[in-house]
Amino acid sequence: MNEERRVLLHFVTKYLTKWGQNVVVSGAGVLFGNYDPKRAHWAACHHAGKDLVWEVIVPIPLVPEITYRYAIVDDSMSVITYASNTHTLLLPQSLEDGSIIDIYDEWMDRSHPGYLLSTCAFTKVILPDRPRVTNQILLHLQPTLNEAIIRFQVWDWEVQGGQEMCVSGGAPQLGNWQIQQVLQMTQVAEACWEAEVSVPLNAFPVTYKYAVGDKTGESLLLEHGESRIVALPMSETSRAPAVLVRHDGHFRRERRWRGAGVAVPVFSIRTKSSLGCGEFADLALVAKWCASVGLKMLQLLPVADTSVRGDWRDSYPYSSLCVFALHPMYLNVSQLGGGNLPPLPDSIINEIESARSTLSSLPDMDYEATIKTKLRIARAVFDSLGQETMQSDAYLKFWEENSEWLRPYSVFCFLRDLFGTAEHWNWGVFATPTPEMLLRLSSEDQEWHASIQFHSYLQFHLHNQLSAASSAAASYQVALKGDLPIGVDKRSVDTWLYPKLFHMDTSTGAPPDAFAPGGQNWGFPTYNWEEMESDNYSWWKRRLQHMSQYFQAYRIDHVLGFFRIWELPATARTGLLGRFRPSVPIWRHELESRGIWDFDRLCEPYVTNALLERTFGEGELAAEVAARYFVDGPGRRLKFKKQFSTEAALWTLQPRPGLPEELADEVHATRKGLLALRQNVLLLRDPEDPERFYPRFALSTTSSFRDLDLQWRDELSRLHDDYYHGNRSESLWREQALRTLPVLQDASDMLVCGEDLGMIPSCVHPIMEELGIVGLRIQRMPSECDVEFGNPSDYPYMTVASPSSHDTSTLRAWYQEDKERGERFFMKNLGGEGAATAPETCTPEIAAAVIEQHLESSSVLAIFPLQDLMATSAVLSSSRPAEEETINDPTNSEHYWRYRMHVNVEDLIEDYELKMKLKSMLLASGRAAKEDFGGSG
Structure with a gap:
């Protein structure tokens, strides 16, 4: 100094x-x-x-x-x-x-769009050819008399190998705007360039622009917009700066990078080698097809193990048994032998071929048959050949790097099978795991050691197969985009190991809307964010770092859950009786100040004899229901008996097998009526604080509300609307998101996208923009409240544009099942005003027009379900009914996720007509370039 x-x-x-x-x-x-x-x-x-x-x-x-x-x-x-x-x-x-x-x-x-290209989706896969930082040092100048030093700095992640950054400007030292005399810049860090020049004081002000040129000097791309300017202070008495530093941020490109991708669940892929469902090994072929048409991203559904119940309900990919473990159904059992491994016995090869022939003939996935077949074959291979694998250096390295989750996962799977249930709270002394217990149960001298090892063996091979698929996709410059579920199953390894991280007495869902009038109940426990914050969110960080081994981008399922979640009691079965966590409650004193005091009347189900008769009729059924399910309550009201006081208890009221249809219908009607009565409340008590209350969603639609006096109705309506549609909790939700979402972003260098559909508070989109999280736009679920269909030409850059998703019907199916909206869509959005009528079905031409609309949007990514892309082909769209292509029905909590492509990927690769159609659309939209195809276009 x-x-x-x-x-x-x-x-x-x-x-x-x-x-x-x-x-x-x-x-x-x-x-x-x-x-x-x-x-x-x-x-x-x-x-x-x-x-x-x-x-x-x-x-x-x-x-x-x-x-x-x-x-x-x-x-x-x-x-x-x-x-x-x-x-x-x-x-x-x-x-x-x-x-x-x-x-x-x-x-x-990170709100600047340029930062998207700094994620590994681009730096490692989509745009990997970039200048490498060398040891070249920027020589710094010393000031001289009557001159000032200008230091320039600019950032750009889109500069490719063979290109370099420079400065062109209106001073001799910057070449007087002559492209042959520009000031070359030095790359000082990845995507960062600097330069220095000494300029006479009488040459100021200096106008300039940054430019990207090739090393031959034959081409020069000046940045977009007005010239930048560096000037001396206006005052003649002040001393001129000796150095003027211009850290100018991002290079201004007129056209930002845009690309396209395809969304396809792994289980839905069909290849000639897959067995029962799509497998990780099939992703290389899908990526090859993507590259052949110019698609840059392959979006998947969650691939974590969901083996909770042991039946077809485990096909639901969002209910994780363990967030770190991969699902065994995606295993290619043929790859358990051969190559660097001992060859598979002929008997096992024959069994694989026989199973493949049987299961591949099915139009959809048979989940139970597929997983049982693969586990049986894999166990046979493990018993005969597995020990050589378990003693290999590769496996020992895998174990060393993953034992923190792999040991408890393997023990959990063993105990699940031993007890016949994943409900770990019913495992007696094993309900509360300790490190010592896990070590003891997984010890090599235990007679069940092989059964525990088997699960680690499966994970080792799944890891290798998904890693190989990810590398193969990257070789085609196709990034893999994963899916981060909002919750984990209550019966999971994560809740068993870390119960304090979850509110185990709650359930996650979504409030009622037009698609699900009773709301949604996903069954996941909500997160205890305060507990997670106490250890700096280590579980989340490990989860994202683990995911980044395979994926370069991911979609946050229900990103709204990181602002606030719809929390239900664990005893709830519908999504109606919930509240937002966190949220500003309605305080007892707040209600009392409005003259509202009878909290039992408002919080307990409102049931009267007259209401029973309106619900069940005036005959014997109403009297039987009253006697069986209720006791007398205050004020001539009835009260549910304790054993029937929850939705869970009422949900169990099912007709006995073999009951006559008429009686079975009566049981169903009784259960439906009792559930409606249980939901006939106006306020929900906070189980953690008797001073806090929450309004029941749409309380004004209840008979309980209608029987109140006018003053209470008015006051409760205002409180309800403030809670659900006002700004009561906005600042709280903003603070919650700014605490949690950056943790996810900082845990890896993956591109982060968020599913931001549904009832969205006003703070969500601004915060996603502030954090640089890419949003989602589904055309028939517009984010604007005053339009029926979104207009892709209006979508912001920081969005993914999609015509449909796994949670909606496909484009073809929607057009046909909702004919009135489909006709309005055709007339208003596809320029069909001159037609007398809209086509009855979604023709290949309509599908292509919708695809082109999305490709022409400003969105950074346009991602299409594979079914929607195949809909542009007359051959493929006519060979399967549209209604069979839907992946999920969000209104059905018992939906069977089993869709499979009706064509092999190998045949898709050979489909020249479809390939050329998609390729030409991508080239015309600018989302693909001739260079993507070796310059041949």
Whole structure:
């Protein structure tokens, strides 16, 4: 440090803060407070057009370098957010005392679309050909008389190998805008370029643009927009800066990168080698097909093990048995032998071929037959050949890296099979695992050791097969996009090991809407975010890091759950009697101040004899129901008997097998009526605090509400609307999302997308934009409340555009099952106004028009279910009924996930007509380029 000379650092940045927020500059060392915001340098602001400009002058002794970062703080000096970049600034050591360094920093954070290309989906797969950072050092200049040094810095992740960044501008030192005389820049970090030049003071102001050129100097792409400018201070009395630093942020491209992809569940893939369902090994062929038409992303559904119940209900891919384990049904059993492994016995090869022939002839997946067949074959291979694998260096390395989850998972699977249930709370002494217990049960001297090892053996091969598929896809420059389920099954390894991380007495779901009037109940326990925060979200971080072994992008299922979740009691079976967690409750004193005091009347199911007669008729049934299920309550009301007081208890009322149809219908009607009466409440008590209440969703539709006096109805309606449709909890939800979502983002370098459909609070989209999370747009589920169909041409860049998804019917099926909307869609959105009538079915031409609409959108990605792409083919669309292509019905909690393609991927690859149709559409839209096909187009 040179104690004799001091310099003035003039920091300038632009950031539109909210009231009560301030910009500070903090950094390393005592001069900048050691990154402590309370000791940082506060900036002052002023308006410049639409911008809010923040400036601060910091006098410091002349030191070799400073490291600093901007932050946004509130009045209490708590950090709200940081700029993404930490800057290191080298100071010329020949600076005179009192010299000024003028530093302009473009505010950079992950809300900028350019950051998407910094994720591994692009850097490792889609755009892997990029300049490599060399050891070339930027030579820093020393100031000279009557000149000032300009330092340029710009970022861009789209620069490809063979290209370089430069500066062109209106000064001789920048080539006077001549492309042959540009100032070359030095790549100082991945995607970051810098340059320095000394310019006479009388040459200012200097206009300039950054440009990307090839190393031959024959082409030059100037950035889009107006020229940038660097000027000296306006005052003639002030001293001119010796150095002007311009950290200019992102290179401004006129056309941002856009691409397309296909969504296909692994289980739905059909190849000539798959057995019963699609397998990880089949993904290489799908990726090959993607590359042949210009698709850059292959989106999958969750692939975690869901083997909870041991029957077809485990086909539901969102109910994880263990978030780290892969599902054994995706195993290619033929690859358990051969290659570097001992060959499979002929008897097993014959069994595989026989099973493949039987199961492949089915139009859909037979989940139970498929998983039983694969486990039986895999166990036979393990018993005869497995020990050689278990002693290999590759397996021992896999075990060492994964034993933290693999040991408890393998023990859990053994205990599940031993007890015949995954309900671990019923396992007696094994209900509460300890490290010692896990070691003891998995010890090599236990007689059941082979049964435990078998599950680790399966995971080893599944890991190898998915890793190989991911590498193969990357070789085709096709990124794999995974799916992050919002919950885990209550009967899972994760809830067994970490019960404090979950509210085990609750269930996750979604509130009622037009598609599910009774709401949705997914059965997952809600997360205990406070407990997760106490260990810095280590479970989430490990989960995302594990996922990043295979995927370069992922979709957050129900991203709204990271703002607030619809929480139901564990005894609920529908999605109606829930509340948002977190949320601002309705306090007892709040109700009492409005004259509302009879809480039992509002919180208990409202049942009267007259209501029973309206529900069950005036005959004997109403009297029988009253006698069997109710006791007398206060105020001439009836009260459910304790054993029938929950939805779970009433759900068990099922007709006995063999009961005559008329009597069975009566049982169903009784259960339906009793459930409606159980739901006839207006307020829900908070089980954790008797002072807190929550309004029952759509309370004004209940008979309980109708029988209240007018004042109470008005007051409860206002409270209900404020809770569900107002801003009562918006700030709380924003804080929750800003605590949790960045944890997921920072855990890996995968591209993050979020499913943001449904009843969305106003804070969701702004925060997703702020965090740089890509949203989802489904055309027939528009985010705008005043339109029937979304218009892809209006979609923001930071979105995925899709005509349908696994949670909707396919494009063909929807068009046919909802004919009135389908006709309006054709007339209004596809330019069919001149036609007398709309086509009865979704023709290949209609499907192609919809695909083209989405391809032409501004969305960074257009991702299509494979069924919608096949709908553009007259041959493929006519060879299977549209209704058979739907993957899931969200309104059916017992849906069987079993859809399989009706054509082999090998045949899809050979389908020249479909390939050329899709390829030409992708090329015309700019989502694919001739270079993607070796320059042949």
